[in-house]
Amino acid sequence: MTQPNVTGDGDARLTGKFWILVVLVGVATGLFGVLMMLVLFSVQHLAFGTPLSGDGTLSSVEAASGWHRLLPVLIGGVIAGPAWFLLRKFTPGAKSEVDDVLWTGVGRLSFRRSLGTSVISEVVIGLGASLGREAAPKLMGAVSGNVLADWARLTPAQRRLLVACGGGAGLAAVYNVPLGGALFTAEILVGAINLPTMLPAVICSAVATSTAWIFLPQHPTYIDIPQYAFALRLLVWALVAGIVIGLASAGYVRLIGSVSHLQVTGRRALIAPLIAFAILGLLALVYPQLYGNGKGMAHDAFLGSGTLTLLLALAVLKPLVTLLCLGSGASGGLFTPVMSTGAVAGGFLGLAWNHLWPGSPVGAYAMIGAAAMIGAAMQAPLAAVALVLELTHSGFALMVPILIATAIATAVTRWIDGYSIYTARLAPEPVSG
Numbered sequence: 001m002t003q004p005n006v007t008g009d010g011d012a013r014l015t016g017k018f019w020i021l022v023v024l025v026g027v028a029t030g031l032f033g034v035l036m037m038l039v040l041f042s043v044q045h046l047a048f049g050t051p052l053s054g055d056g057t058l059s060s061v062e063a064a065s066g067w068h069r070l071l072p073v074l075i076g077g078v079i080a081g082p083a084w085f086l087l088r089k090f091t092p093g094a095k096s097e098v099d100d101v102l103w104t105g106v107g108r109l110s111f112r113r114s115l116g117t118s119v120i121s122e123v124v125i126g127l128g129a130s131l132g133r134e135a136a137p138k139l140m141g142a143v144s145g146n147v148l149a150d151w152a153r154l155t156p157a158q159r160r161l162l163v164a165c166g167g168g169a170g171l172a173a174v175y176n177v178p179l180g181g182a183l184f185t186a187e188i189l190v191g192a193i194n195l196p197t198m199l200p201a202v203i204c205s206a207v208a209t210s211t212a213w214i215f216l217p218q219h220p221t222y223i224d225i226p227q228y229a230f231a232l233r234l235l236v237w238a239l240v241a242g243i244v245i246g247l248a249s250a251g252y253v254r255l256i257g258s259v260s261h262l263q264v265t266g267r268r269a270l271i272a273p274l275i276a277f278a279i280l281g282l283l284a285l286v287y288p289q290l291y292g293n294g295k296g297m298a299h300d301a302f303l304g305s306g307t308l309t310l311l312l313a314l315a316v317l318k319p320l321v322t323l324l325c326l327g328s329g330a331s332g333g334l335f336t337p338v339m340s341t342g343a344v345a346g347g348f349l350g351l352a353w354n355h356l357w358p359g360s361p362v363g364a365y366a367m368i369g370a371a372a373m374i375g376a377a378m379q380a381p382l383a384a385v386a387l388v389l390e391l392t393h394s395g396f397a398l399m400v401p402i403l404i405a406t407a408i409a410t411a412v413t414r415w416i417d418g419y420s421i422y423t424a425r426l427a428p429e430p431v432s433g
Helices: 016-048 057-063 066-090 098-104 111-126 135-152 156-175 178-190 195-212 232-261 266-270 272-284 295-302 308-327 335-356 362-378 381-392 396-416
Strands: none
Touching (some): 016 057, 016 066, 016 111, 066 111, 066 266, 066 272, 098 156, 098 178, 135 156, 178 195, 232 308, 232 335, 232 362, 232 396, 272 308, 295 308, 295 335, 308 335, 362 381, 362 396, 381 396
C-alpha cells in the first residue's frame, strides 16, 4: 500500500509541460462550458421565454399554455431523431463517451462526434427533454484534454489523467462547483483520491470555473436555500432513509443499464425520440417539473415546497421519463435528473416522517435525500456531498445526517449490484475464448 506522503507521481508524471496543459484544458473547458450554456439558454428563451441567464425556467414553463408547453418538446423530438441518426451514420466507430474511453483504455474521443452530440443534447434539453445538461460540457472538457494531450505527445497515463481532469472541470464550470468537479474527476473518472490525481484535478476545475464566470454567474446554482439546523430527528431519519434510498437507487441504476443496452438503433431511432418526447410532453401538461434536467423541482424541494402527493408523483415520474428519453436514443447527462429525484424522494419521506416526529423543515430532508441518492447512484459519496453543499451553499449544519444517509445508501446500492449510473451504461466486454 502506497504511503500517503510518498512524493512519486505514479504512471502519469506531473511534469512542467503537463501542468501547462492542465491550465490550458481548464481554460478551454470553461469556454466550452459557456458555449454549451449559451446554446441551452438561447433555446430555452426561444421555446419558453426564459431569461437568457437561464433562471426561472420552471416558472416560464408553468406559465405557458397547454399547447405552448407541448409544442417545444415535440419539436425537440422531430429534431433529435434525424440529428443523432445522421451524426452516428457519418461518424461510425467514433468515440464520444468519456467513461468508455477512460475505463476501457481503448480509442480516443472524436472531436467532431463529441461536438455534434453536445450541441444536439443541449438543444433538445432546452426544448424540454428530461436529461442532464452537464454531459455536454463534461464531454467537451474531456475532448479538450484529449486534443491537447495528442498535440503534446503525452504518455497514455498522462493523457487519461488530462482527459479525466477536463471531464470533471466541465461539470465544475457549468454548475460553479470547483471542489465537486475535482472530486468527480478523482472519485469517479479516475477512481483514486491521491495527490497526483487531486492536484491537477483541483487546478483544472478551478481554472475552468473561473473562466466560465465571463458569462455564467458566481452565485450557487440553487439560490436562497435556508441554512437548516441540525436536529436529532434528522439523524434518526437518515438511518432509515439511507436504506430506502439505497434500494431505490439500485433499482434506478439497473433500469438505466437495461435501457442503455436496449437503446433504439437503426432507422427506428429516427422516430423514437418524437414518441418519447411526446409522452413526456403529455405528462408535463400536469407536471411541468418533469421538463429539462430537474433543476426546478430540486430547487422547490430544497425550499420545502410541495405536497405529499406531488413529491411522490415526481419521485416516480422523473426517473421514468428520463429512462424514456435515454432509451429513445437521446444523449444527455444523468447527474441532475438523479439528484432531483433524490431531493423530491427525500422531501416525500421527510413529510411522512414529520407525521411521526414533527419539527424539521421538509427542505432539510430534501437536501439529505439528494446527497444520498446521487452518492449511491454515482457510487461516489464524497463527490456527492461536496456537490450538494456547493450547489446550495447550505447544509453544513446537516453534515452528519447527510454523511450517514449517503454512506448507507451507497453501501446498500454497492451491496446489491455495485454498478453506478456511469458503469451501467457501458457496453458489456466481449467474452474471450
